[in-house]
Amino acid sequence: MSATKGLEGIVAAESKISSIIDDTLTYVGYNIDDLADNASFEEVIYLLWHTRLPKADELAELKQQLADNMSIPQAIVDQFKAYPLSTVHPMAALRTAVSLLGVFDEEADVMDPEANYRKAIRLQAKIATVVTAFARVRKGLEPVAPKPELGYAANFLYMLKGEEPAAIEVEAFDKALVLHADHELNASTFTARVCVATLSDVYSGVTAAIGALKGPLHGGANEQVMKMLSEIGSLDNVESYIQTKLDNKEKIMGFGHRVYRKGDPRAPHLRVMSQKLTELTGKPELYEMSVKIHDMIVEQKKLPANVDFFSASVYDSLGIDHDLFTPIFAVSRTSGWVAHILEQYANNRLIRPRAEYVGPGMQKYVPISER
Numbered sequence: 001m002s003a004t005k006g007l008e009g010i011v012a013a014e015s016k017i018s019s020i021i022d023d024t025l026t027y028v029g030y031n032i033d034d035l036a037d038n039a040s041f042e043e044v045i046y047l048l049w050h051t052r053l054p055k056a057d058e059l060a061e062l063k064q065q066l067a068d069n070m071s072i073p074q075a076i077v078d079q080f081k082a083y084p085l086s087t088v089h090p091m092a093a094l095r096t097a098v099s100l101l102g103v104f105d106e107e108a109d110v111m112d113p114e115a116n117y118r119k120a121i122r123l124q125a126k127i128a129t130v131v132t133a134f135a136r137v138r139k140g141l142e143p144v145a146p147k148p149e150l151g152y153a154a155n156f157l158y159m160l161k162g163e164e165p166a167a168i169e170v171e172a173f174d175k176a177l178v179l180h181a182d183h184e185l186n187a188s189t190f191t192a193r194v195c196v197a198t199l200s201d202v203y204s205g206v207t208a209a210i211g212a213l214k215g216p217l218h219g220g221a222n223e224q225v226m227k228m229l230s231e232i233g234s235l236d237n238v239e240s241y242i243q244t245k246l247d248n249k250e251k252i253m254g255f256g257h258r259v260y261r262k263g264d265p266r267a268p269h270l271r272v273m274s275q276k277l278t279e280l281t282g283k284p285e286l287y288e289m290s291v292k293i294h295d296m297i298v299e300q301k302k303l304p305a306n307v308d309f310f311s312a313s314v315y316d317s318l319g320i321d322h323d324l325f326t327p328i329f330a331v332s333r334t335s336g337w338v339a340h341i342l343e344q345y346a347n348n349r350l351i352r353p354r355a356e357y358v359g360p361g362m363q364k365y366v367p368i369s370e371r
């Protein structure tokens, strides 16, 4: 037995949900470019959960179900108020709150497919409220109740800021949600599947996935990209900052990918949005800096940008706090996690690989007094 470091190239599950073949990403066979340009996030949720696009009445029903389930237990808001708010990261708050949602869901451990689907809707609906409520509570503000007549993306921005977003903001945010919704067997989705393959519950699977997404090698990279852009500060500083990092053999966040070689097909969509939004908000330098970084990394490291690189300047342009970028990724990816969890339950087998033992050979126990 010999180990493959990082399970690179190992096919660990069959899935009908999304595929990456020759650098092309599809959700259920629909090209991500097509979906990014045409589908709403709610349509994508339906697609991932039912492996087909919804008809008009089915989409209306899902939107209604999401709107009806957005409120969260007051106990979660009260918990937030008790946190050390100046230091707690929103991803830690989210991880804990999703676990708490499970505590308050009477059906949490009911394992039939209908109950699991109802939980999927509740979780997808409430996770937007959880993230926005935490974002407000830590600023000493009260959470804003969702408006049932708004779509998912608009409601998120409304609950975050307390005012209805402009159409262009909704369009950009909705597209970002579509682009982040699913991605084959990425680290957090794999984590979710491993968790529920023990027949643990949906909330445990998503809580585990949030923990995996939090790391800077995965979803946490978008916040780190913004940190880097803020540190660089101006177009003039890009070259020396990036060159120093490269000379020191440091990783540049938002670049590289385990699966894509030619490039992440989501990045060009985010790049276009970044250009448009930074111009609109009067911060075109942020986009120009991003492009300069991009060109240096592509030229010197031959590494293309991944989904996290241009999303940073997109979310910044939408006036979103930088440490909320990864929680927003989680809000979108919940749709994919849940799709994979339901798929895992439908054809389950415990996921239990082996480890190649590389420690010492057989040893004889030595009493503590003789060590």
Ligand SMILES: CC(=O)SCCNC(=O)CCNC(=O)[C@H](O)C(C)(C)COP(=O)(O)OP(=O)(O)OC[C@H]1O[C@@H](n2cnc3c(N)ncnc32)[C@H](O)[C@@H]1OP(=O)(O)O
Pocket (backbone or CB within 6 Å): 006, 216, 217, 218, 219, 221, 250, 251, 252, 253, 254, 255, 256, 257, 258, 259, 301, 303, 306, 307, 308
């Ligand atoms: C949503 C997402 O999760 S997308 C990914 C988000 N993560 C990031 O943007 C973090 C930065 N990128 C990375 O760390 C990596 O590219 C990963 C984690 C995404 C993929 O990692 P892996 O497939 O394991 O590649 P690995 O980390 O082994 O890198 C291979 C080589 O490329 C280099 N490399 C990879 N990414 C980068 C980068 N962003 N900057 C500089 N060098 C890099 C590594 O240093 C390594 O070089 P070496 O062979 O000389 O040691």
Ligand SMILES: O=C([O-])CC(=O)C(=O)O
Pocket (backbone or CB within 6 Å): 182, 183, 185, 186, 187, 218, 258, 259, 306, 307
């Ligand atoms: O697939 C991966 O390894 C990471 C990624 O891009 C994602 O989860 O969107």
